[in-house]
Amino acid sequence: MRLSALLSAIFHIVLLVAIMTTFANTSRFDVSVPENIPVELLTLGDVTNVSAAIERTEEEPPAEEEVVEEQPEPEPEPQPQQMAALPDPVMELPPPEAEFLPDETTEPEPEPEVVEPEPEPEPEPVAAPPPTVRPNVRPQPPEREQEFSFDQAAALIDRAPRDEPEFDLNNLDLGDTTNVQTADQARSAVGLGTGLTISQEDALKADIQRCWIVPAGARDAENLQIELRVHFNPDGTVRQVEILDSIRYNTDGFYRAAADSARRAVIQCQTGTRFDGSYRQGYDMPRDQYETWRTVRLTFDPREML
């Protein structure tokens, strides 16, 4: 009995030591996570800035988007709003002299915004506009379609039957494909994926670049990187543009001018004409993946252009 107890004790001790030595290093067990390499299958319709190097496919041509979409109820244009009365002259200089007029909107704004967030446009007219330069109620992006647009008219004209063959995305003569330009390395991934494909990013980028006037020749233009956060509506129109460095915006005239220019580009190019001549209202983003591009951060970097 004593012997068996002793053997049992020894056996247990050996077992315990074995367990301790075997599992002692579990905390140092490394799990190497390979770099996330985004791989996507591209079709011609997804890509904008592409070299003539794509094989013809037998896919169905993409459904042509409606040039004139169903419009929401029109909302009246905001009425011009009365400004505060001009103050009496405060400062007089020898001729000519200057003094600042009241400019309420040039006051520091924590979030310089462009379009008030309001997903459902209210058709109610504004009864009593407050005395401010900037209207409290802005035209919602869909309303802009109510205005006459030469682009829109041109797009309608383009839809008229013509003698020329129809522009077919999938039957393009792509010419010589020997000088194919391909990326030499994969783009590094961020997080678990940004949600936008490279071609969707390129499309948005190409649209905005058409409207961005680069501050060429400005002092220290290479340091004028502007960061914006753009909030989109589900239809691809711009709901709000935030200039992220509001402190520099309010203290640095160069930055302020460049940031205004970048913001203008985002708003201005939300409407335009596609390369096939059709009119678009809002940026061409995948409508069914709205959550992935509800907000997008944009950096305007002029260094490549100087």
Next chain:
Amino acid sequence: MKTLAKPVLQGLMVLILTLFSVSAFAQGREEPHIVIDQGQVAPMPIAIPSFTGTNDAESRYGRDIASVISANLERSGLFAPADQRSFIEREIEFGSAPQFGSWRLIRVDALLNGRVVMQEDGRLRVEFFLWDVYGEQSMLGLQFFSTPEGWRRVAHLITDAVYERLTGESGYFDTRIVFIAESGRATARVKRLAIMDQDGANPIMLTDGADLVLTPRFSPTEQEVVFLSYFNNTPRVYLFNIESGEQEVVGDFPGMTFAPRFSPDGDQIIMSLIEGRDSHIYTMDLRTGQRRRLTSGPDLNTAPCFSPDGRFITFESDRGGSQQIYVMDRDGGNPHRISFGDGRYGTPVWSPRGDLIAFTKIYNGRFYIGVMRPDGSGERLLTESFLDEGPTWSPNGRVLMFTRQTPGRADGSGNSTRIWSVDLTGYNERPILTPGDASDPAWSPLISRMPWAQ
């Protein structure tokens, strides 16, 4: 205690797990980040309707002021004023927001809306708002008061304000240019000191042309010009007071002095003095008359110019065997060559920003105006012609003016000498309107920021 510890521990673990889950979710939903690194180099479209008035006189001033502003902005190369005939909203109530949609239709980014009011005291009140058409907000609002004769200066001041708000840089429109007005045959050329607004308006001859005058330079602090005059056939540096018309010789130097220029504080004049077969750079204190030689050696040293902070001097010299640009300390120490490109370099002028030096380059029989950094790097040539020389900077360091000579016919006729301007980017090269031939331009500082304008 043990009974309490267990649920607390469990709670903590649940909390940690929840935090991990949220963090992982947030990483997966990180907002897309796109870098826009290509854009357009194009002028900004802007609408400038005539400023409104309540009677004919006010309306006439309003029309003229808008016209001068529009011409100023267009000439800068950074703005493209829209044709007034394309405007849809014809009347904007001053002080009220315009119909932004109608201005977006004609594709302008900004709208300048102003009015002129003739006050009871006989003065003009000119006021305006600058609107961001896409941002739908007012960017700037100013009021100016002036005698009716000063309407043109009001237009220049408004241009400066608009330019500064939209580009971030100070303007250069409320400035004047001194230059040499040339007339007569090539063999009997009459050269007179003249002054005009930067847009070529209001030209005034300051000297009668009896003596040859060259290289005028504006004082940074006073209404004075320093220049070279062959009074009594002896080339000397003179100081000319624009208001009184008086002129005096600078310093009592034994030989010929030339290439004068003010120091940034306006207290000193830096220039060259011929000594035997060499020329050397001197400074002279305008208050004490004290002079100081800054260069030595058997060389030709000339065309000195201070850096805007007054710490360095750039000049041209042939000490290395050919005409090149050098930089030295303000006391003459540490001279070193900065131009190493092909050809010869001369007339260096330091930018008011301090970041560049403009120069004339001669290479293969052609003349160029260019810029380089003060260490000699980043050389860029902005113009090229049969003869371009003598650059001068706008007060904001954004535009250069220079003299361009166009060759004539074989019989000597048909040649011309004009003042041209070019933007720092090399775009927007254009002639400046002058009364006849003109050369040697020198840009004044901003008049409104001069001590005597306050």
